[in-house]
Amino acid sequence: MKHPNDGYGTVERQESSDFPPAIPAATVVLLRQNHSEPEVLMLHKNQEIDFGGLWVFPGGRIDNDDFNGTSDLNIAARNAAVRETIEEAGIEIPSDDFIWFSHWTPPPREGRRYATWFFLTSTEDEHEIRVDGQEIQNHQWINPRHALQRHSSGEIDVVPPTWVTLYTLAQFASVEETLTTLKSRATRTYETHLGKDTDGARITMWAGDSGYEDWDATQSDETHRLIMSPDGFDFQHSAVEY
CATH class of the missing domain: 3.90.79.10 (Nucleoside Triphosphate Pyrophosphohydrolase)
Known part of the structure; x- marks a missing residue:
């Protein structure tokens, strides 16, 4: 189920060239x-x-x-x-x-x-x-x-x-x-890239995250991601200082 707090659609890998450019x-x-x-x-x-x-x-x-x-x-x-x-x-x-x-x-x-x-x-x-x-x-x-x-x-x-x-x-x-x-x-x-972890939670990933390039949220050695579980958001960012 799509998390109510994001509007990003499918977690399947998508190519920018297949869609209109962002406004x-x-x-x-x-x-x-x-x-x-x-x-x-x-x-x-x-x-x-x-x-x-x-x-x-x-x-x-x-x-x-x-x-x-x-x-x-x-x-x-x-x-x-x-x-x-x-x-x-x-x-x-x-x-x-x-x-x-x-x-x-x-x-x-x-x-x-x-x-x-x-x-x-x-x-x-x-x-x-x-x-x-x-x-x-x-x-x-x-x-x-x-x-x-x-x-x-x-x-x-x-x-x-x-x-x-x-x-x-x-x-x-x-x-x-x-x-x-x-x-x-x-x-x-x-x-933003989108994926799911092994628990099925929707995850947004950004540059520096281990799973970013492959759109694979199960790769998590280095993190720069927002986990959007039904219980709330969890921001993990071992790869980037905030």
């Missing part, structure tokens, strides 16, 4: 310092639309207008991230300080899939978040560790890129530490 998209991971702990802005998607019911970061597909006279997809991604944050959360965040810290591509499959630029930034201003009540139902500023706990208890639903991003953020005690550390790292690229 370029961008998202903003917006942080603020709330007293002694960092918080991140999350939005709750309408149950009836794509990615319905999920908690996400503001973002969406890159439109033609986002190129604004340039052919540079990285610039268009920044423009899209700014635009989508205005549309979904009602706030304008300048892209000058964006940190492109990760890029995510789902496994090849039928239907729409998005190759997404993840930009990290922060705000010290008191923003009034305005959601439309249609596509976006609600919002919350939440500590990343608390978000992971809520996911573990079944209170919220997130997809693997969101979960791993929250896990990454949860390693830091402040917004300043988060920004400083992730700015010093190279952008991490996640080309």
Whole structure:
């Protein structure tokens, strides 16, 4: 059975050349310092639309207008991230300080899939978040560790890129530490492969995992994977430091 928290389809090995290319998209991971702990802005998607019911970061597909006279997809991604944050959360965040810290591509499959630029930034201003009540139902500023706990208890639903991003953020005690550390790292690229372990749990694997190249989750000498069992997510990453 497909795990309710991923949308990746079959665990059989698929070739990218057999499917349409992923649609370029961008998202903003917006942080603020709330007293002694960092918080991140999350939005709750309408149950009836794509990615319905999920908690996400503001973002969406890159439109033609986002190129604004340039052919540079990285610039268009920044423009899209700014635009989508205005549309979904009602706030304008300048892209000058964006940190492109990760890029995510789902496994090849039928239907729409998005190759997404993840930009990290922060705000010290008191923003009034305005959601439309249609596509976006609600919002919350939440500590990343608390978000992971809520996911573990079944209170919220997130997809693997969101979960791993929250896990990454949860390693830091402040917004300043988060920004400083992730700015010093190279952008991490996640080309997702999918498999099952010997217990039948669905597993997403990324570069560095022993089973990554062969799409074989039973190979686990070195790990960079998210195990998505019915009891919750378990991130194993002996091959990559977080």
